[in-house]
Amino acid sequence: MPTKIEWTQETWNPITGCSPVSEGCRNCYARRMATRLAGRCGYPRDNPFAVNWRGGWQPPGRDWPVIEQPAHWKKPRMVFVGSMGDLFHEDVPEHWIDRVFCMMTSPHCGANHHTYLLLTKRPQRIYADGQVQRFRKWRNIWLGVTAENHVEACERIPWLLQIPAAVRFVSVEPMLGPVKMRRSVLTCGAGVGSVPSGPPYYRDENWLTGYVGNSDHKGKGAGFCDGGRLDWVIAGPETGPGARPCDPRWIEDLALQCDQAKVPFFDKRKSGWIKRQWPKAHEPNAGGEFRRGSDDIVDVLVGLAPCQNGKDSKMGMRELEGAIANELREIVGKRSIRVKDMMEWSTSEDVVRKNATDDETVIHCPRNGVWVAIASSKVPNDQADASAERR
Numbered sequence: 001m002p003t004k005i006e007w008t009q010e011t012w013n014p015i016t017g018c019s020p021v022s023e024g025c026r027n028c029y030a031r032r033m034a035t036r037l038a039g040r041c042g043y044p045r046d047n048p049f050a051v052n053w054r055g056g057w058q059p060p061g062r063d064w065p066v067i068e069q070p071a072h073w074k075k076p077r078m079v080f081v082g083s084m085g086d087l088f089h090e091d092v093p094e095h096w097i098d099r100v101f102c103m104m105t106s107p108h109c110g111a112n113h114h115t116y117l118l119l120t121k122r123p124q125r126i127y128a129d130g131q132v133q134r135f136r137k138w139r140n141i142w143l144g145v146t147a148e149n150h151v152e153a154c155e156r157i158p159w160l161l162q163i164p165a166a167v168r169f170v171s172v173e174p175m176l177g178p179v180k181m182r183r184s185v186l187t188c189g190a191g192v193g194s195v196p197s198g199p200p201y202y203r204d205e206n207w208l209t210g211y212v213g214n215s216d217h218k219g220k221g222a223g224f225c226d227g228g229r230l231d232w233v234i235a236g237p238e239t240g241p242g243a244r245p246c247d248p249r250w251i252e253d254l255a256l257q258c259d260q261a262k263v264p265f266f267d268k269r270k271s272g273w274i275k276r277q278w279p280k281a282h283e284p285n286a287g288g289e290f291r292r293g294s295d296d297i298v299d300v301l302v303g304l305a306p307c308q309n310g311k312d313s314k315m316g317m318r319e320l321e322g323a324i325a326n327e328l329r330e331i332v333g334k335r336s337i338r339v340k341d342m343m344e345w346s347t348s349e350d351v352v353r354k355n356a357t358d359d360e361t362v363i364h365c366p367r368n369g370v371w372v373a374i375a376s377s378k379v380p381n382d383q384a385d386a387s388a389e390r391r
């Protein structure tokens with residue numbers, strides 16, 4: 001179903017339910033929603049947040065079960081899998097995980113034209129199930145871990161970086177403390193059994209650059225840069241009832257670390273100087289590609305976008321898209337342009353032109369400072385001619 005989560009387009013829940021693993025779970029949104037929906041929408045009345053692989057549940061008014069839902073979405077889109085639970089929870093049976101992966105990746109299921117985003121706090125289960133190498137061929141699956149503070153980042157990111165997913169990302173949300181995207185682990189030279197030999201040294205890792213090296217207590221050492229690296233970082237404060245405070249400097253520091261390493265950063269705050277970037281998708285999907293963010297990093301400085309009435313505004317992504325749709329309506333004189341008609345938009349003309357198909361026209365929206373590709377059928381001929389001349 002369509003979602004309010006800004007970094008994706010749809011959610012799909014072939015499993016629901018979970019149990020807490022760390023401090024970030026204290027105000028779990030999924031548990032709150034499941035409790036609210038107890039006895040409805042397929043959530044059991046007595047224990048609505050129990051792990052439930054409910055892909056067989058049929059939404060009212062539909063003649064297909066939840067597991068087949070992505071096959072009914074014809075246009076390629078970004079799908080967040082398991083927003084109401086954790087697919088890799090220990091109570092989800094392996095055969096059901098296999099079925100979900102089959103749906104996402106097999107051409108026979110008719111749903112491998114989407115890009116799927118999996119987010120987990122249990123990346124170690126992927127090892128236990130022997131799934132690691134299969135990620136190498138699944139190019140439409142992005143895999144991420146949640147890390148609410150530096151301790152959890154140190155615990156989960158090294159697992160993630162050993163899995164060759166097409167895009168590896170970290171969601172630092174709710175952000176409960178500062179997070180450095182690196183660690184130094186004190187260790188010893190290889191010994192026999194449990195007996196160490198050689199002087200102790202630090203193993204240094206930088207998860208944004210892929211640097212891995214050894215150094216001594218004076219910081220002297222050497223390393224190389226082909227350790228795994230992250231492709232995307234998302235960060236945001238806790239929201240909802242009982243939300244714990246998040247120092248804006250934690251987010252700004254993380255944004256700076258990403259900026260220095262040229263890793264896309266997505267800021268989920270609603271105000272302030274917000275930087276929202278998507279990762280480069282490594283390969284287009286077989287049945288099409290997700291247009292926004294499919295080429296280079298699409299860098300949208302939402303804080304810079306002037307709103308319709310001419311005042312500077314700190315807009316969210318949805319408001320910005322609404323403002324662009326309004327401006328487009330004025331430019332092409334059509335009342336019926338909706339956000340979803342804008343197949344591609346970016347602050348970079350090159351990115352939009354490169355991704356636009358022959359039956360789309362590229363229009364410049366000067367007030368919002370973006371270029372947009374829309375279906376040519378929406379554009380009057382004189383506008384389309386003017387656009388073609390600009391090419």
Ligand code: SF4
Pocket residue numbers: 017018019020021022024025028029030031084085086121
């Ligand atoms: S892992 Fe996620 S879904 Fe599970 S309890 Fe924690 S926050 Fe909720």
